[in-house]
Amino acid sequence: MATKERVTRAKTKMEKPRDGEGFLGLGHEELREVLRLMLLSRRFEEKAAESYQMGKIGGFCHLYIGQEAVAAGALTPLREDDYVITGYRDHALALVRGVAPKAVMAELYGRVDGCSKGMGGSMHLFERSLNFMGGHAIVGGHLPLAAGVGYAIRYREGDQVVLCAFGDAAVNIGSFHEALNMAAKWELPVIYLIENNAYGMGTDIRRTAAISQLVDRACAYEGLAARQVDGMDVMAVRAATEEAIELAREEHRPSLIEALCYRYMGHSMSDPSHGTYRSRDEVERWRKDDPILCFSDRLVEGGVISREEYEEMDRAAIAEAEEAAAFAEQSPSPEPADLYRYVYSDVYPHGADRRDLWR
Amino acid sequence: MAVITYREALNQALREEMSRDERVFLIGEEVAEYDGAYKVSKGLLEEFGKWRVRDAPIAELGFAGLGVGAAMTGLRPIVEFMTWNFALLAIDQIVNSAAKLHQMSGGQYNVPIVFRGPGGAALMLAAQHSQALEPWFAYVPGLKVCSPATPYDAKGLLKSAVRDDDPVVFIEGELLYNVKGEVPEEEYVVPIGSADVKRAGSDVTIVAYGKMVHESLVAAERLAAEDGLEAEVVDLRTVRPVDLSTVLESVRKTNRVVVAEEGWPVGNVGAQLTDDIQREAFDDLDAPVARVSALDVPVPYARNLEKLVVPSADHILAAARHVGYIT
Ligand SMILES: Cc1ncc(C[n+]2csc(CCOP(=O)(O)OP(=O)(O)O)c2C)c(N)n1
Ligand SMILES: [Mg+2]
Numbered sequence: 001m002a003t004k005e006r007v008t009r010a011k012t013k014m015e016k017p018r019d020g021e022g023f024l025g026l027g028h029e030e031l032r033e034v035l036r037l038m039l040l041s042r043r044f045e046e047k048a049a050e051s052y053q054m055g056k057i058g059g060f061c062h063l064y065i066g067q068e069a070v071a072a073g074a075l076t077p078l079r080e081d082d083y084v085i086t087g088y089r090d091h092a093l094a095l096v097r098g099v100a101p102k103a104v105m106a107e108l109y110g111r112v113d114g115c116s117k118g119m120g121g122s123m124h125l126f127e128r129s130l131n132f133m134g135g136h137a138i139v140g141g142h143l144p145l146a147a148g149v150g151y152a153i154r155y156r157e158g159d160q161v162v163l164c165a166f167g168d169a170a171v172n173i174g175s176f177h178e179a180l181n182m183a184a185k186w187e188l189p190v191i192y193l194i195e196n197n198a199y200g201m202g203t204d205i206r207r208t209a210a211i212s213q214l215v216d217r218a219c220a221y222e223g224l225a226a227r228q229v230d231g232m233d234v235m236a237v238r239a240a241t242e243e244a245i246e247l248a249r250e251e252h253r254p255s256l257i258e259a260l261c262y263r264y265m266g267h268s269m270s271d272p273s274h275g276t277y278r279s280r281d282e283v284e285r286w287r288k289d290d291p292i293l294c295f296s297d298r299l300v301e302g303g304v305i306s307r308e309e310y311e312e313m314d315r316a317a318i319a320e321a322e323e324a325a326a327f328a329e330q331s332p333s334p335e336p337a338d339l340y341r342y343v344y345s346d347v348y349p350h351g352a353d354r355r356d357l358w359r
Numbered sequence: 360m361a362v363i364t365y366r367e368a369l370n371q372a373l374r375e376e377m378s379r380d381e382r383v384f385l386i387g388e389e390v391a392e393y394d395g396a397y398k399v400s401k402g403l404l405e406e407f408g409k410w411r412v413r414d415a416p417i418a419e420l421g422f423a424g425l426g427v428g429a430a431m432t433g434l435r436p437i438v439e440f441m442t443w444n445f446a447l448l449a450i451d452q453i454v455n456s457a458a459k460l461h462q463m464s465g466g467q468y469n470v471p472i473v474f475r476g477p478g479g480a481a482l483m484l485a486a487q488h489s490q491a492l493e494p495w496f497a498y499v500p501g502l503k504v505c506s507p508a509t510p511y512d513a514k515g516l517l518k519s520a521v522r523d524d525d526p527v528v529f530i531e532g533e534l535l536y537n538v539k540g541e542v543p544e545e546e547y548v549v550p551i552g553s554a555d556v557k558r559a560g561s562d563v564t565i566v567a568y569g570k571m572v573h574e575s576l577v578a579a580e581r582l583a584a585e586d587g588l589e590a591e592v593v594d595l596r597t598v599r600p601v602d603l604s605t606v607l608e609s610v611r612k613t614n615r616v617v618v619a620e621e622g623w624p625v626g627n628v629g630a631q632l633t634d635d636i637q638r639e640a641f642d643d644l645d646a647p648v649a650r651v652s653a654l655d656v657p658v659p660y661a662r663n664l665e666k667l668v669v670p671s672a673d674h675i676l677a678a679a680r681h682v683g684y685i686t
Contacts, residue, residue: 004412058662110483110661121485121660137487138445139417172416175447200417202393208416277393333663341655348653358651358674358681359667 003293024239026321029305034076034234034311035299038068038292039317041092044101047321048091048108048122052269056329057108060137061122066264068228068246069291070195071096073237074163074259077245083149085133085142086165088123089195094135099127105324111331119305119342139200140166140173145180145193150188154252161189161248163241171214180256184221189248191241194258196231201267202277231259232291235298261285271278360541368510368542369399369531372517373437375546377407380435381523384411386422387439387476396441397477397536423449423474427456429628435521440476443492443530446528449474450495457526458501473520477505477533479570479621480658480669489658489665491622493568496528497631503551504528504599508572510540512596523551532570554602556609563615563679566632567607568595571619571651571670578675586685593655598628600649603635610636611643615682619651619675627652649678 023031045063052061064071071092075084078097086093092105099115107114108122114126116135124135133149136142140232146164153160170176171194183190194214198205211217218226225247229240244255264287266273274280299305305313340348363371377383389396389595391404391414404412411503415422419440426436440446446453457470477604479488496504505520507513513531520527532538557572558579572594579590591609595601609618616636618629629650636648654668680686 059660060484060488110663116660118661118664119486119659121483123487124485124660137485138448142663169417172418172421174420200388201396202389203414207392207414334659334661336664336667337655339656339659339664339667348656358649358670358677359654 023302024235024303027294029245031299031304034072034238035292035295035305036118037076038072038295039314040101041071041095042161042292043314043317043321044095044104044324045047045091047325048105049265049269051108051325057122057292058107058110059121059123060088061269062089062267063110063263063265064089064271066286066291067197067231068092068294069234069262070165070193070237070259070261071147071233071282073234074165074193074241074257077238077242078163079160080163081131082160083133083162085146085149085162086135087139087142087167087170088135088137089167090123090125090135094125094132097132098127098130099129099132101320101324102327103127106330106331109331110333112318112334113327113330117342118337119338120288129235140170140175142152142166143170143175143179144182146192147183147188150183150190150254151186153189154186161245162311163191163193165193167193167200167315168196168198168205168214169203169208171217172209179222180218180221180224180254183254184224187223188250188254189252190254191244191248192254192256194256195261197259197261197263199263199267199277200357201271202275205276213258214258217257224256226256228258228260231261232294234290234291234295360543362539363447363542364536365509365510365513365532365540366397367535367536368514369517370401371542372514372521373560374402374406376518376521377403380521383431383437385427385437385439386413386415388415388417388441388602390414390439392469395439398500400439407637417659419445419448420452423452424456427452427470430470431460431468431616435471437473437521440474440495441480442488442533443476444473444478444488445635446492453496453502453526453528454499456615458499461525462501469524471524473517473527473530474678475517475531476596477536478530479533480665481533483660483662483665485660489618491532491569491618491653493598494622494627497628500514501524502528502599503597504530505551505597506530506569507570507596508532508535508557508594510538510542512549512555512594514542515547516551518598519551520549522548522665525611527551528591530569534570538573538670549596552597552600554605555594555596556591557594557606558590558592559592560613562588562613563617563618564593564606564609564613564619565590565619565675565679566593566595566600567619568628569621571621571675574670574672575619575675578679581672581676582679586680586683588679588683588685590679595628601628601632603639606632606636607640610625610640614643614645614647616644617675617678617682618648619670619678621670624650624651624652646682646684648681651678652673
């Protein structure tokens with residue numbers, strides 16, 4: 001079982017985070033923004049969970065609650081013209097990247113104002129204007145896509161980077177190895193980020209991976225920088241990502257970052273938070289290390305934010321989540337004509353023929 | 360007869376076949392400690408131990424290929440895919456290895472393996488998680504493809520699949536696991552390649568498989584109640600090899616045919632069957648064969664659109680009325 005020792009043990013392998021003035025030299029404004037994004041993710045998903053329970057959201061809905069430090073730490077140091085691609089646990093990454101909460105919620109509700117026009121749902125959030133490239137639901141499927149984005153960057157001699165996030169269980173699939181090999185060999189500016197929340201559904205990753213520290217998989221690919229971080233500590237994730245970004249931008253070196261974190265909820269809204277595969281105690285232990293509470297405490301202690309300001313920020317996040325839900329609620333469902341609208345980039349070439357008559 | 364769920368019927372088949380033949384083992388994601396993502400393998404780990412019920416990494420291509428190798432070496436693997444959408448990662452091993460080895464080796468190696476798991480659209484799972492892929496595999500010589508609709512057929516067919524000396528693609532209905540039906544206490548098998556008339560009728564034949572069998576039965580009842588027409592529902596149960604003679608026998612009686620299936624229309628099982636029917640029973644037809652399928656688009660997330668895409672009893676009823684010239 002994944003215990004707290006897992007991180008502590010891993011930490012000894014880690015270099016000390018580049019934590020100069022305690023907060024990576026970030027200004028108060030920037031630090032508060034990182035905290036705000038984590039709070040927004042949390043409150044947004046709590047609202048989404050409520051809407052799911054009420055049947056307003058359907059399908060598979062995977063929450064990021066507990067892992068917020070990873071998305072916030074990894075995405076905030078990116079430039080606007082960098083790229084982000086991820087798996088189906090994508091709400092927090094979309095929000096941190098800047099996708100409007102209203103557009104994300106409307107997508108979860110399956111409405112036209114959703115960021116994917118109601119066609120994709122929870123697992124398939126896209127926002128091209130922010131280079132947010134999805135939301136992919138086949139484990140490992142998007143890792144080669146990230147290599148392809150990196151390839152296009154090099155091709156055009158750009159200096160952008162790609163941040164590609166995925167779960168621990170994805171390290172066992174072929175596309176992980178295939179993608180890392182190409183990224184390393186061709187020096188593609190891709191940062192592969194393992195959100196190691198210790199489980200793939202109900203399976204402890206240690207039962208299926210023949211390696212104890214997933215980050216060590218990087219050894220197989222020369223040129224691939226590797227770093228393991230405490231994924232409950234947003235500044236640690238940020239420090240590691242900043243380094244990786246620099247390597248990718250300046251030296252075209254790809255990285256593999258393993259962020260050790262934990263999901264508090266079930267694998268998806270249809271699964272229990274604990275059960276045969278992990279105990280309630282274990283979940284409770286990790287909750288004591290809540291990434292948002294830990295970070296906000298540090299900011300309060302460091303005089304970056306006052307308690308009152310924090311409370312106010314939290315209330316604003318709750319209000320934003322409520323507004324997003326209210327917006328989604330009144331957004332219309334897609335039209336039947338939209339069925340054929342997005343299948344091809346040009347008009348659907350086959351016509352609605354006799355096969356569709358029975359509709 | 361005991362009334363059990365489709366899920367329990369599959370579980371019984373697995374348990375019985377694993378008890379009967381110690382070469383049979385199960386491998387797949389979450390099949391052991393978690394009892395299967397859909398609880399089909401419940402209790403099997405405890406009974407048979409980890410060499411026979413193995414939790415696999417998320418590595419579909421890898422563990423499907425491992426299954427093929429084990430089958431070449433005399434074991435009888437059952438490879439579970441959490442859903443058939445993920446089997447697309449393993450299609451290379453299914454198509455390029457399993458389906459070909461017997462012929463390529465001049466008959467030296469056979470591959471007695473079952474690839475199984477749920478297929479079809481459930482509810483709002485969006486494009487990557489809602490695919491009915493029977494026709495993809497039915498296309499491939501060397502494979503057999505089953506898609507049972509009832510607990511009885513699920514159990515009997517799975518037992519035949521395990522005993523078969525060739526690779527069998529076994530596609531369960533994601534929405535059928537809780538369907539209940541009668542299953543005898545005593546041992547039985549349902550042969551691969553035999554269709555079953557699920558409802559007798561004389562006015563129109565509805566051919567279906569998997570989940571669409573249930574939709575067809577609903578449509579048939581409504582057709583009887585509202586239009587006074589008796590539909591005969593033929594459940595293919597196996598889509599490769601297909602039991603054409605049962606289909607033709609029905610067509611010769613009713614002279615009107617609707618083929619209903621869940622997946623996309625182009626090049627699907629119904630397309631092939633329609634060709635078979637027009638060739639073999641042209642003179643018996645009083646109307647062109649009508650085909651019901653999903654719309655020719657990836658399944659969208661939004662509930663209202665998904666409902667339009669995935670075929671249901673309404674669409675089958677409309678098609679049956681059409682071939683019966685009822686407007
Ligand atoms: C190829 C493939 N196989 C199986 C699945 C079903 N599935 C969805 S999520 C998941 C577990 C993934 O765990 P992990 O990579 O650790 O990500 P996490 O959900 O923990 O964020 C599985 C098995 C899938 N989506 N794709
Ligand atoms: Mg995980």
